[in-house]
Amino acid sequence: MISATTLFSPVEADLKELSENLTRLISARHPILGAAAEHLFSAGGKRVRPAIVLLASRATLGDRPLTQRHRRLAEITEMIHTASLVHDDVVDEAALRRSVPTVNSLFDNRIAVLAGDFLFAQSSWYLANLDNLTVVKLLSEVIKDFAEGEIQQGLNRFDTGMNLEIYIEKSYYKTASLIGNSAKAAAVLSEVDPEIGDRLYDYGRNLGLAFQIVDDILDFTGSTDVLGKPAGSDLIGGHITAPALFAMEEHPNLTQLIEREFAENGDPEKALEIVRNSNGISRAKELAAHHGQLACHSLECLDPSPSKDALTDLIDYVLGRMY
Amino acid sequence: MISATTLFSPVEADLKELSENLTRLISARHPILGAAAEHLFSAGGKRVRPAIVLLASRATLGDRPLTQRHRRLAEITEMIHTASLVHDDVVDEAALRRSVPTVNSLFDNRIAVLAGDFLFAQSSWYLANLDNLTVVKLLSEVIKDFAEGEIQQGLNRFDTGMNLEIYIEKSYYKTASLIGNSAKAAAVLSEVDPEIGDRLYDYGRNLGLAFQIVDDILDFTGSTDVLGKPAGSDLIGGHITAPALFAMEEHPNLTQLIEREFAENGDPEKALEIVRNSNGISRAKELAAHHGQLACHSLECLDPSPSKDALTDLIDYVLGRMY
Numbered sequence: 001m002i003s004a005t006t007l008f009s010p011v012e013a014d015l016k017e018l019s020e021n022l023t024r025l026i027s028a029r030h031p032i033l034g035a036a037a038e039h040l041f042s043a044g045g046k047r048v049r050p051a052i053v054l055l056a057s058r059a060t061l062g063d064r065p066l067t068q069r070h071r072r073l074a075e076i077t078e079m080i081h082t083a084s085l086v087h088d089d090v091v092d093e094a095a096l097r098r099s100v101p102t103v104n105s106l107f108d109n110r111i112a113v114l115a116g117d118f119l120f121a122q123s124s125w126y127l128a129n130l131d132n133l134t135v136v137k138l139l140s141e142v143i144k145d146f147a148e149g150e151i152q153q154g155l156n157r158f159d160t161g162m163n164l165e166i167y168i169e170k171s172y173y174k175t176a177s178l179i180g181n182s183a184k185a186a187a188v189l190s191e192v193d194p195e196i197g198d199r200l201y202d203y204g205r206n207l208g209l210a211f212q213i214v215d216d217i218l219d220f221t222g223s224t225d226v227l228g229k230p231a232g233s234d235l236i237g238g239h240i241t242a243p244a245l246f247a248m249e250e251h252p253n254l255t256q257l258i259e260r261e262f263a264e265n266g267d268p269e270k271a272l273e274i275v276r277n278s279n280g281i282s283r284a285k286e287l288a289a290h291h292g293q294l295a296c297h298s299l300e301c302l303d304p305s306p307s308k309d310a311l312t313d314l315i316d317y318v319l320g321r322m323y
Numbered sequence: 324m325i326s327a328t329t330l331f332s333p334v335e336a337d338l339k340e341l342s343e344n345l346t347r348l349i350s351a352r353h354p355i356l357g358a359a360a361e362h363l364f365s366a367g368g369k370r371v372r373p374a375i376v377l378l379a380s381r382a383t384l385g386d387r388p389l390t391q392r393h394r395r396l397a398e399i400t401e402m403i404h405t406a407s408l409v410h411d412d413v414v415d416e417a418a419l420r421r422s423v424p425t426v427n428s429l430f431d432n433r434i435a436v437l438a439g440d441f442l443f444a445q446s447s448w449y450l451a452n453l454d455n456l457t458v459v460k461l462l463s464e465v466i467k468d469f470a471e472g473e474i475q476q477g478l479n480r481f482d483t484g485m486n487l488e489i490y491i492e493k494s495y496y497k498t499a500s501l502i503g504n505s506a507k508a509a510a511v512l513s514e515v516d517p518e519i520g521d522r523l524y525d526y527g528r529n530l531g532l533a534f535q536i537v538d539d540i541l542d543f544t545g546s547t548d549v550l551g552k553p554a555g556s557d558l559i560g561g562h563i564t565a566p567a568l569f570a571m572e573e574h575p576n577l578t579q580l581i582e583r584e585f586a587e588n589g590d591p592e593k594a595l596e597i598v599r600n601s602n603g604i605s606r607a608k609e610l611a612a613h614h615g616q617l618a619c620h621s622l623e624c625l626d627p628s629p630s631k632d633a634l635t636d637l638i639d640y641v642l643g644r645m646y
Contacts, residue, residue: 118473147441
């Protein structure tokens with residue numbers, strides 16, 4: 001299977017520069033924030049979001065060189081994403097993210113709130129100074145969607161009134177909005193036909209949904225080692241994702257367990273077994289594959305290039321994680 | 324002495340509409356956020372910031388009616404201000420603000436982080452949709468300054484390397500940037516001579532500095548009843564403001580007390596007595612009056628109007644609080 005690093009080879013040098021810029025930017029403000037930044041931006045992150053922006057930039061620019069504004073856009077997406085993770089971890093009181101201690105646990109809530117606010121603020125300033133109102137609107141939509149997703153995720157746990165439509169909406173707010181809108185923003189900065197921007201939005205939206213669905217499948221099928229947290233933590237924490245949603249249709253008993261918030265002895269194990277023995281996981285895989293196909297079709301508008309190939313391979317990479 | 328309500332009479336109806344809009348906006352998202360919003364926007368806030376925006380709007384519009392975009396700008400300033408207060412209280416672990424329990428103490432840190440993020444996000448979306456890149460830049464500067472102020476305030480406590488320049492810079496980030504930049508933005512939306520916008524920025528900057536200095540004086544001279552927190556809490560918490568800064572020049576002993584973070588019995592009382600018996604408070608009053616005068620001169624560019632009069636009276640009101 002192709003690795004994320006090989007996948008991003010057309011923009012590998014760009015990504016390296018991006019990581020260095022971000023760490024430098026934050027370290028300059030204060031030693032403690034610097035330590036948090038080092039932790040955030042060097043902890044083996046895959047830089048999927050800025051990589052997509054850079055690939056979409058190069059794919060739409062053709063022979064023209066990558067501009068400083070395209071690079072800035074990629075930085076903005078990584079900053080908004082990181083800021084939302086840091087604040088999510090405060091809201092969720094999370095101690096680990098992908099096996100690495102969170103900022104709130106390693107430092108404290110105060111530093112986590114400060115670091116997140118600094119990243120949001122800096123990104124909104126960078127954004128304003130891209131001098132393009134369309135791009136400002138696209139990314140401010142993303143920031144609004146993140147806050148919406150944070151509220152839904154933080155405040156609507158154990159809500160069995162959940163359905164597929166709400167699940168897709170949540171996943172859009174949490175993951176797909178940033179990828180879709182920032183890919184479109186890259187096309188806007190490249191000044192290509194707006195139709196191409198709309199197709200890149202569709203690509204990012206569907207890739208983002210597939211990405212989130214696969215993540216949610218892995219929460220049931222992955223090992224603690226790979227996940228960096230106990231398998232099934234989403235469901236046990238009250239987050240009802242695609243596999244559980246489909247399993248609830250087959251097994252009303254699961255709904256009961258969720259409604260009583262797994263209060264009785266053995267409830268968590270029982271719930272995970274129901275999901276794993278249901279068709280929930282295979283139906284979720286079909287759903288992810290469906291969005292992968294939609295993402296693939298959206299790329300047809302692009303001229304052939306190594307960056308276009310990488311965007312296509314990325315879909316297979318995302319879907320490949322679930323097998 | 325004139326009351327804040329009489330002062331704002333030219334925009335009283337506008338302010339009422341603004342408060343209702345803000346509470347409705349947040350309540351629509353989630354019951355718990357609604358309760359937090361009710362708490363935030365109804366707790367007898369004086370709405371000084373949106374009042375200044377509305378007065379600057381009416382003073383620059385002349386006979387033309389107030390537009391929806393001017394109203395939106397006023398809402399944005401109140402949202403950014405409130406968001407920063409809510410996150411500041413998490414960072415400072417504050418339980419009370421002006422005698423009223425903070426969101427983090429009344430609800431919890433999670434709700435406080437969510438409510439602040441929601442307000443920041445919503446304001447950046449409103450801002451983008453004002454469709455004016457100059458205004459987007461002015462207000463994104465404010466958001467960046469707030470984060471900078473939050474870092475300085477949260478992470479540089481008990482730092483006796485503080486001087487007047489740094490103090491003014493901190494006060495600008497914390498208070499004056501929002502008032503100055505948003506007053507200028509009101510002039511931009513009114514499409515008047517840019518020179519008038521620059522003068523309104525000077526007005527807001529100097530009024531904001533005076534406002535902050537007076538607040539810092541009151542922390543030493545006010546009673547617990549009026550302050551809603553014990554007198555001297557800023558200094559004891561490690562925040563070195565104008566009166567203490569001037570007192571340190573007269574009494575090196577104060578510096579020692581701060582450096583050992585008031586660790587010994589009786590240190591806090593000793594420190595407060597030093598400040599109160601020094602020339603620190605009268606020198607701070609002179610500094611506030613100086614910025615009040617600068618603010619007053621900046622208004623000379625405006626044609627006579629009830630709104631211009633209110634902006635002038637506001638300076639006296641702010642300075643009047645310190646006597």
